[in-house]
Amino acid sequence: MCRTSPRSGRMGRPRNADADTAILEATRAALVDLGWSKLTMGDVAARAGVAKTTLYRRWAGKSELVVDAVAVLFDELRLPDRGSLAADAEGVVLQFAALLERPETRTALMAVVAESTRDEALRARIRHAIVDRQKRLVLEGRRRAQARGELPYEEDESAAARTADLIFDVVAGAVVHRSLVSAEPVDTEWARGFVTLLLGGLAAAAATSPPRSETNSRGHTW
Structure with missing residues (x-):
């Protein structure tokens, strides 16, 4: 960990x-x-x-202290191996939502995010201690899906990194908004619909991307 x-x-x-x-x-x-x-x-x-x-x-x-207090909670997240990319993604979305339901996570995260709007150094610490570290879940999911043959291996590392960043932003943004802003439940039905939409969007983007000779990429990534 x-x-x-x-x-x-x-x-x-x-x-x-x-x-x-x-x-x-x-x-x-x-x-x-x-x-x-x-x-x-x-x-x-x-x-x-x-x-x-x-x-x-x-x-x-206290800014540094609170960020680290939040970061260790997010380090508890694990990508479950449920046999498919869709099932794995659904599992981590539900796990993330459950973490946000805990009062200590919700209070601490909202406090540091609000404070960071006035503090660039704090914003950078949040990126380093929480955001960048939790991108491991996206990278792990991609490696696992590639090993199963669900996704191709990418040759263009910079393009793969950009897509991984985008996926992380979409997942984190949707779950945080649903849980903390809208105060709506992130249940199995919602998670399944969200993952279906996410993976469908990735597949559509890959199908309409320029030929490999122009992009040096084999397609979408997780």
């Missing part, structure tokens, strides 16, 4: 994994109870049972 490494490159005493876990759990709990505006590093330290200096050795401030 991929984990955050807050303030990587800093010298000092070795990290304590148990303390980090307690701090990140305390951060999420404090966010649910207090909200972003009232949350302080002192609140988190008191809940985690550590000195405030311990937090500042690891994180420069």
